[in-house]
Amino acid sequence: MSMQVENRGRVLREHFGIAPEAGQYVIALAGNPNVGKSTVFNALTGLRQHTGNWPGKTVDNAQGTFTYREKPFLLVDLPGTYSILAHTVEEQVARDFICFGEPDATLVVLDATCLERNLNLALQVMEITPNIVVCVNLIDEARKKKITIDFPALEKELGVPVVTTAARKGEGLATLRETLYQVSTGARKSNPRQLVYSPSVETAVQKLLPNIQRLVDHKLNPRWVALRLLDGDKTFIECISRHLDLQTQTELFPEVAAL
Ligand SMILES: Nc1nc2c(ncn2[C@@H]2O[C@H](COP(=O)(O)OP(=O)(O)OP(=O)(O)O)[C@@H](O)[C@H]2O)c(=O)[nH]1
Numbered sequence: 001m002s003m004q005v006e007n008r009g010r011v012l013r014e015h016f017g018i019a020p021e022a023g024q025y026v027i028a029l030a031g032n033p034n035v036g037k038s039t040v041f042n043a044l045t046g047l048r049q050h051t052g053n054w055p056g057k058t059v060d061n062a063q064g065t066f067t068y069r070e071k072p073f074l075l076v077d078l079p080g081t082y083s084i085l086a087h088t089v090e091e092q093v094a095r096d097f098i099c100f101g102e103p104d105a106t107l108v109v110l111d112a113t114c115l116e117r118n119l120n121l122a123l124q125v126m127e128i129t130p131n132i133v134v135c136v137n138l139i140d141e142a143r144k145k146k147i148t149i150d151f152p153a154l155e156k157e158l159g160v161p162v163v164t165t166a167a168r169k170g171e172g173l174a175t176l177r178e179t180l181y182q183v184s185t186g187a188r189k190s191n192p193r194q195l196v197y198s199p200s201v202e203t204a205v206q207k208l209l210p211n212i213q214r215l216v217d218h219k220l221n222p223r224w225v226a227l228r229l230l231d232g233d234k235t236f237i238e239c240i241s242r243h244l245d246l247q248t249q250t251e252l253f254p255e256v257a258a259l
């Protein structure tokens, strides 16, 4: 087992109370409240699941497993959130898992009947990781409301796989499994569109990048860390230090102050 895999196992166990078996692909399941995450979770994992709390938090945690193409998968249902900028304990749990749990893929479930609002979360996850699958659920409800969505265009615009489902009826789940398999195993690579901020923010990001790259050493997306630093998100710096065992707190803030 490589050092990297061993370290991820330790982080998952100690920080998230999750113990994947050897060779198991870990998938995080994120989405706004009430978009059908648990329905997707149940459809994929059936009865092979167990629930508890996130370590040290009164937030529910559900984990379930499934096998596809003879590969084992562990699916982790995250709390429903509109954002992962960590303003609430639920958002912090979701962000920390996506960021530091190093899931092999993050599945973001969106509500087809209010796609624009839901896309906010997908765009945030796309700033953290390229290993993402977007699932547009409740497609049956959208049809009823005569909402039409140009999915090929959406997929092209986002630069990540988009799968449509009506999870309660099982529609689209075969494609969803196959897409999760491809992204988790690395067979399918994405190029998520990145939001471009105002020139002053982009200039500041460019200044911060080299040193952040050195400090986080491929463990986190440096552009995303730079944006959080510019946000002045102190709790996030504490999280980085704790999860990556780095002395970043003392090293990163002078960087920002010097801008
Ligand atoms: N029509 C339709 N209903 C769905 C679909 N998926 C889920 N639902 C229903 O939508 C409601 C919410 O589903 P959940 O799976 O509990 O949603 P959730 O995202 O887990 O909700 P929270 O955990 O509370 O954030 C339930 O009544 C589901 O039966 C779907 O594809 N079509």
Ligand SMILES: [Mg+2]
Residues within 6 Å of the ligand: 037, 038, 039
């Ligand atoms: Mg749920």
